[in-house]
Amino acid sequence: MDDQPQYVIVVGASAGGLKALQELVVQIQEGTEAAIFVVLHLSKRGIGELLTYRLQQHTQLPCQVAADGMPIRKGHVYVAPPDHHLIVKQGIIRIVNGAAENRWRPSIDVMFRSAAVAYGERAIGIILTGMLDDGTAGMLAISRCGGTCIVQDPNEAEYPDMPLSVVTNMEVDYCVPLTQIGFVLYNVMKTKEIKGIPIPPDLRKEAEIAEKVVTKIEDTTQLGTQSTYVCPDCGGVLSELKDDGFSRYRCHTGHVFTEGDLLTLKTEEIESTLWVALRIMEEKRNLLAKLAEEEIRKGLNIIAIEHRRRADELGVHISKIKEVIFRSATDDE
Structure with a gap:
């Protein structure tokens, strides 16, 4: 019997995603013509086996951590392993240790883009609760290839950032409460008209880059x-x-970054640099103060005054750097 899927469903979630994924798999019926792939951002260690175990408690569909070279079968749920990208190919899974996208590995964008290139109009993307914006570029790739884009309604998502980023940056096919996604999936796979939309060359190239590392x-x-x-x-x-x-x-x-991620990283880079500068300046001030004390004991008062003056100047600069660091931390809260 042919066990190749007619559709692939790729699901991305982050904060609050474990509960949302459990609620989603309950809605997918046995006998589905789709294979389901999941990326959940939680931890670099151990989440694959834990997530598989938790999902299996809520569905009769076989759930397993994806492995490199594993054949794709309809009615199966495949979970991205920790610290590796899950790439969907025609009929087969690739697991690669490539560069992070949006600071994540596995990355939702990598999986979504690969599914869009491999399955085109038969790729269905779902973005659930989560922070920041991983998944937006991947969902755009699915849309450009003629696939179907489904987003959990941000108004009910525990963490609305990820679904909100998608609906802000593109037109989705469905923005619905979590409890309705199963019905939407059934309707799409039953009624979707395949038009033969070509895969854009730039998406093919990006998918190739992710796979070849x-x-x-x-x-x-x-x-x-x-x-x-x-x-x-x-x-x-x-x-x-x-x-x-x-x-x-x-x-x-x-490495790939959205503008929001790049801004966050540049802010962190500035703060890290300022902390290093602060440490070096405090060490220099302490050394100047120590020299001044030793020179006073030796009766070298003129030299000691100069060293004390320079230490006091550094103290002023140190106070200003601390003010910048603490103001930046307050602004980010």
Whole structure:
């Protein structure tokens, strides 16, 4: 009997996602013509087995942690393993240890994009509760390939950032409460008309980059325009990619950031640099003060006065840096 799926359902969730995923799998009936793939952002260790166990308690569909080379079968639920990307190919799963996207591995965007390229109009993306914006670029890829985009209503999501980012940056096919997603899935797979929409070449290239892990600078410059920013993770030059106005930044080693993620990382980089500068300046001030005390004991008062003056000046600068650091921390709350 043919166990190849007619559709693939890719699901992304983050904060609050464990409960939401349990509620979702309850709604997917046995005998479904789809294979289901899940990325949940929680921990780099152990979440795969835990999530599989928790989901299996709520569904008769077989649930398992995805492995490299595993064949795709309809009616099965595949969970991304910790600290690895899950890539959906035609009939087979690839698990790779590539660069993080949006600071996550596994990344929702990587999985969604691969499903869009592999299954085109038969890919169905679902974004559930979560923070930040991983999943928006992946959902745009599904839309461009003619797939179906479903978002949990942000008004009921425990953490609305991820679904809200999707509906803010694109038109989705369905924005519904979690309890209605199962009905939507059944209706889509029963009534969807396949039109033969071609896969955009740039999405094929990005999916290839994620799968092969290693790439060349020319590959990223073909996908976008060189920006003035450098990658916070490896220091490489970032190219700006635009998906219907939604900007992302990719370096040639594979790291990818949305504008929001890049802003967050640059803020953290500034704060880290300021803390280092603060430590060095305090060490220098303490050393100058110590020298001044020793010079006073030796009767070298003129030299001691100069060292004390420089220590006091550094004290002023230290106070200003502390003010900047603490103000930045308050603004981010």
